[in-house]
Amino acid sequence: MTSVPLVSVFSADDSSKVTAKHIPLPAVFQTPIRPDIVSFVHTNIAKNRRQAHAVNPQAGMQHSAESWGTGRAVARIPRVSGSGTHRSGQAAFGNQCRKGRMSLPIKVWRRWHRRVNIKQKRHAAATAVAATGIVPLVLARGHRISQVPQIPLVVEDKIESYEKTTDALNFLKRFGAFEDVQKVVSTKVVRAGISKQRGKKYRVRKGPLVVYFNENAKLLKAFRNVPGVEVVNVTRLNLLQLAPGGQLGRFVIWTQSAFAHLDKLFGTYRYTSIIKDGYQLLRPLITNPDLARIINSNQVQEKVQPAKTTKVLHEVQKKNPLKNTKAMDRLNPYAKKQRAAAVAAIKANTKGTKKIKKNKALKKASRAAYNKVAASLNDATKAAVQEEQDIKVKYFSVQKGAAQTE
Amino acid sequence: MSQKKPQMQVEQKVPENIVKKTARDTKLREAVAKRRTERLAANKTRRAQWEKNAQAYENEYKAADKSLIDNIRKAKSEGGFYVPAESKLILVVRIRGINTLNPQVRQTLRLLKLRQLHNAAFVRVNKATIEMIRKVEPYVTYGYPSRAVIKNLIYKRGYAKINGQRIPITNNNVIEQQLGKVGIHSIEDLIHEIVTVGPNFKEANRFLWAFKLRGPRGGFIAKRKSFINQGDWGNREDLINDLVKRMI
Numbered sequence: 220m221t222s223v224p225l226v227s228v229f230s231a232d233d234s235s236k237v238t239a240k241h242i243p244l245p246a247v248f249q250t251p252i253r254p255d256i257v258s259f260v261h262t263n264i265a266k267n268r269r270q271a272h273a274v275n276p277q278a279g280m281q282h283s284a285e286s287w288g289t290g291r292a293v294a295r296i297p298r299v300s301g302s303g304t305h306r307s308g309q310a311a312f313g314n315q316c317r318k319g320r321m322s323l324p325i326k327v328w329r330r331w332h333r334r335v336n337i338k339q340k341r342h343a344a345a346t347a348v349a350a351t352g353i354v355p356l357v358l359a360r361g362h363r364i365s366q367v368p369q370i371p372l373v374v375e376d377k378i379e380s381y382e383k384t385t386d387a388l389n390f391l392k393r394f395g396a397f398e399d400v401q402k403v404v405s406t407k408v409v410r411a412g413i414s415k416q417r418g419k420k421y422r423v424r425k426g427p428l429v430v431y432f433n434e435n436a437k438l439l440k441a442f443r444n445v446p447g448v449e450v451v452n453v454t455r456l457n458l459l460q461l462a463p464g465g466q467l468g469r470f471v472i473w474t475q476s477a478f479a480h481l482d483k484l485f486g487t488y489r490y491t492s493i494i495k496d497g498y499q500l501l502r503p504l505i506t507n508p509d510l511a512r513i514i515n516s517n518q519v520q521e522k523v524q525p526a527k528t529t530k531v532l533h534e535v536q537k538k539n540p541l542k543n544t545k546a547m548d549r550l551n552p553y554a555k556k557q558r559a560a561a562v563a564a565i566k567a568n569t570k571g572t573k574k575i576k577k578n579k580a581l582k583k584a585s586r587a588a589y590n591k592v593a594a595s596l597n598d599a600t601k602a603a604v605q606e607e608q609d610i611k612v613k614y615f616s617v618q619k620g621a622a623q624t625e
Numbered sequence: 626m627s628q629k630k631p632q633m634q635v636e637q638k639v640p641e642n643i644v645k646k647t648a649r650d651t652k653l654r655e656a657v658a659k660r661r662t663e664r665l666a667a668n669k670t671r672r673a674q675w676e677k678n679a680q681a682y683e684n685e686y687k688a689a690d691k692s693l694i695d696n697i698r699k700a701k702s703e704g705g706f707y708v709p710a711e712s713k714l715i716l717v718v719r720i721r722g723i724n725t726l727n728p729q730v731r732q733t734l735r736l737l738k739l740r741q742l743h744n745a746a747f748v749r750v751n752k753a754t755i756e757m758i759r760k761v762e763p764y765v766t767y768g769y770p771s772r773a774v775i776k777n778l779i780y781k782r783g784y785a786k787i788n789g790q791r792i793p794i795t796n797n798n799v800i801e802q803q804l805g806k807v808g809i810h811s812i813e814d815l816i817h818e819i820v821t822v823g824p825n826f827k828e829a830n831r832f833l834w835a836f837k838l839r840g841p842r843g844g845f846i847a848k849r850k851s852f853i854n855q856g857d858w859g860n861r862e863d864l865i866n867d868l869v870k871r872m873i
Contacts, residue, residue, distance in 0.1 A: 515642045520649065532802070537793035540780045549796050550780070550812045552672045553679030 224248075227369060228475050231377035234368055234393045238375050238475075245478065246487035248371070250349040251503040252356075253342065254467055257458070260343035261465035263333035264458055271327040279320025284311035340458070341498050345485050347461035347469070351428075356468030361424070363402050364470055366395025373473045378429075379436035387441040391427070391448075399426045399470055403447030423447065425463045430456070432476035453477035453484065454494070675797065675811040682817045686772060711750070712769035713822040716778075716865055718745045718838065718872070720848050720857055721764040733760045738835040743872065745778070745836040749822055763851070763858045768865025772820050777873055779816055784834040791834045803832050838872040 228239040284297040296310040314322035350356045352371040357364055364370065372394065381387050391397045403426045409415060410422045426447025431438055432454075439450045449460055453473075461469050486492030491499045507513060538546035540554075547554045693709060700707035719739040726734075737757060738746040747770075748754050758767060770778075783794040785803060792799055797811045807825040809815050818829040850856020852864075861868070 511642050515645045520645075525653065532787070533792055533799050534795040537795050541777060546795070547780075550794070551679055552676040553683070553813070556676075556680075557683070 226371060226373055226478075228373045228375055228478075229368065229394070231375050231390060232393075234395070242373070242478070244352070244371075245481035245485070246500055247345050247348045247481050247485040248352040249488070250342075250345045250500050252350055252353070252467065253346045253501065256339060257343045257346050257462050257467055258465045260335050260339050261458060261462060263335045264340070265465075267332045269331045271329070271331055273325045273327045273329075274321060276324065276326075278324070279316075279318060280312060282311045338498070341485075341495055342501050343458050344456055344461065345500055347458055347467060348456065348471075348481065348485070350467035351461065351469055351471040353468065357470050358468075360466050360468040360470075361402075362427075362468070362470035363398035364395070366398060367470075368394065371471065371473060371478075372396075373475055373478045376433070376474050376476050379431050379433055379438050379474055379476075381438045381441040384441055384444050387438070387445055387448075391445070394472070396427050396470070396472065400445060400447050402426070407446070425449070425469065428460055428469050428471045429474075430471055430477045431474045432480050453480050456484075671797075671810070675813065678811060678817075679813040682813055685817075686820075713750050714770065714775075714819065715748045715750055715754070715758070715767050716745055716770040716774070716869065717748050717758060717765050717767040718865070718869065719743065719765050720845065726764075730761050730764060733757050734764065737761070737765075739765065740835065741837065743838045743840060745838050745869065745872075747775075747819055747830050747833070749826055749830070762860075766852065766857055766859060766861055766865065766868065768861045768868075769863055770869065771863070771866045774866045774869050774873075775820055776816050778836050778869070779812065779819070779833070781873060782836040782838065783812070785832055786834050800832075804828060838869070841868055841871040843871055 224244045225241040226244050227237045228242060230236040230238045282297075282299050283301075284299045286295050286297045287293060289295065294310070296316060297312045299306050299309050299311045301307045309318075310316040311319055313319045354364070354370045357370060374390075374394070378387075378390055381390065388397070391400055403424045406424050408422050410419055424447060426445075426449075429438065429442055429448060429450045430453050431450065432452065434452070442448045442450045451457060451460055461471070463469065484492060484494050485500060486495070486498055488500060488502070491497050513519060540547040540550050544554075544558075696707045696709075717737055717739060719734060719742055722742050734740065737748060738744065739761075748758065748767075758765070779794070785792045785794055785799050787799070787803060794800065794812060800812060800815055801810050804810075804815065804825070807828050809818055809825065809829060815829055815832075817823070818825055819833075823829075845857045847856040848858060851859045852861040853859065
């Protein structure tokens with residue numbers, strides 16, 4: 220047999236005192252958490268509190284409006300009959316018209332309520348109760364429970380006899396639940412929108428939910444003026460209170476007898492419920508949550524095949540082996556030797572480096588000789604050019620003299 | 626003088642999962658390392674074999690060239706002519722696009738692996754293939770490829786058909802995997818098989834995807850006319866090499 224989680228019952232007067240140690244957790248708290256069921260049931264059940272409303276069936280239709288038909292350069296929408304006022308000739312009746320009736324006017328016989336299968340409703344309630352025992356879920360819902368000694372918080376039945384609100388407040392303060400109440404008080408805001416003029420002025424958060432058992436309990440009166448706190452009998456647990464907004468994890472304060480009644484209410488994994496006739500709690504899909512242990516167990520590892528390696532057949536990018544030596548050597552290791560042989564052949568054809576040097580010296584000498592000759596030629600040409608110029612000047616000046624005399 | 630306080634003996638307990646996982650991981654790592662050393666050793670011997678084969682082929686090619694020259698010289702010296710054997714291999718290049726094709730021609734081009742403009746493929750020469758090429762003659766140009774052109778085609782434009790996929794021939798594993806069982810292990814083996822049209826030419830050629838060439842640098846002369854009529858289509862024998870060099 221596996222060990223059952225245990226819970227302590229706290230004394231109503233002193234949060235450090237425990238009146239009953241080690242009470243087993245009711246089986247409901249072991250139910251698998253199914254937010255999908257809760258969300259589905261909540262969306263449908265939340266519709267059941269709605270009151271029928273409708274628009275006035277005559278709204279927008281109280282005219283003897285008729286369409287003017289075609290041929291009058293206006294749209295064919297029905298127009299208000301008569302004359303003598305602006306309204307006459309204006310469009311009427313259509314949803315697109317000003318002062319026209321809405322499209323598909325709301326009727327009172329709209330289907331306001333939804334029925335949900337009983338089993339789904341019961342599963343949702345069970346899951347919601349289970350979620351109230353899981354600290355991260357309650358924290359995630361936004362409850363301030365850091366000072367609360369235990370989740371789920373179970374208190375002796377003495378609180379059922381509280382009559383004064385001061386007693387209730389002091390009780391909440393003792394058990395660290397007052398922080399949640401303070402949160403409710405400080406975050407009360409005026410609602411956005413028209414509904415504030417229709418009786419829903421404030422938006423108030425949810426605080427702790429106190430669950431009691433005995434029908435003669437007076438604690439309702441004590442707790443009902445504390446903002447945010449709701450009180451409910453365990454036989455009438457409401458999903459809309461256990462998971463407000465479809466969100467799991469309400470902060471719940473149980474009385475001892477209410478807590479003990481849960482096993483009868485929801486049944487256990489061994490016995491079906493007595494009160495919810497024949498109801499069996501949801502069974503989890505896996506019972507061992509330690510996945511690491513399962514995966515590493517010998518039974519699993521024996522069957523497991525080794526991890527597949529990504530076998531790459533070819534390089535991702537094709538390189539041209541005719542240009543890329545690495546790619547070439549990868550394909551043809553002989554290519555290296557062929558290249559070396561080709562280089563050696565070239566070298567063998569050129570017969571050493573001495574000849575080159577000799578040519579350089581020769582080149583230098585020949586260049587010097589050429590320059591010498593060029594220089595002497597230069598002088599000769601310069602002299603020749605000068606001579607020619609002298610002759611020209613002489614010739615021209617003789618001519619000029621001749622012209623002048625004439 | 627401070628007295629040493631007796632140390633509490635705490636066993637260092639390692640979680641069971643971690644113990645199991647480390648044991649498993651070391652075993653796997655050792656297996657991988659062992660496989661790696663084996664693979665590297667095998668690769669070494671393989672590379673040596675490739676090199677040996679490549680060298681053998683080079684000698685074979687040199688010998689073939691030399692024998693051709695010798696034969697020509699011999700024939701000349703005797704006052705006759707040496708006619709070398711007709712080429713066993715043809716390189717076909719498609720020079721016409723896909724529009725308005727006769728269905729028989731279309732099908733034959735497909736059989737020759739020439740599905741696209743400027744696709745080139747090797748074809749063995751026999752009666753059957755000659756007839757096929759005759760059917761598609763106005764749409765292709767073909768000739769006898771030289772060894773250098775074959776080598777360059779396979780190195781630069783060589784892709785393999787593996788499981789219906791076009792895989793680049795970037796290493797010899799690609800070749801080994803498909804053609805290892807017919808004795809072609811490296812790219813030089815493949816080239817040799819194509820050049821000499823060996824006994825496994827069919828497998829080797831089937832392994833090769835059609836060469837996707839670019840348009841020729843410098844252009845065609847006139848694709849509408851046959852090569853004989855100063856155009857481009859049809860048999861241009863050895864001059865296919867000049868064309869393909871411009872297309873490779």
